[in-house]
Amino acid sequence: MMQQLKIRTRAEAKSLNLARYYTGKHCINNHLCERTTSSGACTICDREHKLNWRLNNIVKQRECEQNYKAKFPRIRDERMNLATPKWAHKCVLSIDHIVPISGITPNGDRVSGLNVPWNLQIISFENNLKKGNRMTERCYRIACSLQHEI
Numbered sequence: 001m002m003q004q005l006k007i008r009t010r011a012e013a014k015s016l017n018l019a020r021y022y023t024g025k026h027c028i029n030n031h032l033c034e035r036t037t038s039s040g041a042c043t044i045c046d047r048e049h050k051l052n053w054r055l056n057n058i059v060k061q062r063e064c065e066q067n068y069k070a071k072f073p074r075i076r077d078e079r080m081n082l083a084t085p086k087w088a089h090k091c092v093l094s095i096d097h098i099v100p101i102s103g104i105t106p107n108g109d110r111v112s113g114l115n116v117p118w119n120l121q122i123i124s125f126e127n128n129l130k131k132g133n134r135m136t137e138r139c140y141r142i143a144c145s146l147q148h149e150i
């Protein structure tokens with residue numbers, strides 16, 4: 001389930017066509033995690049940057065979606081709108097993998113969850129963005145305690 005990351009250079013990662021690599025060194029913001037091969041950026045810094053951008057532009061994104069839907073209305077969308085109470089339009093939910101399909105434990109180890117119903121949960125879109133591909137501390141502790149029972 002979990003494996004140690006192999007230390008590589010960005011050049012090695014590029015030659016192996018890897019999307020990410022691990023240097024074993026802290027980034028400028030003191031994160032000890034993988035780097036993105038294309039940019040060399042720390043994956044946590046990169047994710048935080050993207051999350052901030054999306055959170056700062058969520059209204060803009062939704063406006064674009066609404067404009068597109070207004071321009072190209074579909075019967076299904078109309079039915080969905082009729083079936084959704086007004087208060088529910090403000091609550092944006094998403095389906096999250098409790099153990100990420102390709103993620104990181106709180107210890108920085110890689111983890112691979114399954115795409116099965118019992119590994120899914122409904123959480124707010126914002127919390128799903130914040131969680132990203134990380135396994136929560138609570139989920140990690142539960143998984144570790146189950147491993148000891150086997």
Ligand SMILES: [Zn+2]
Pocket residue numbers: 027028029030031042043044045046
């Ligand atoms: Zn970082």
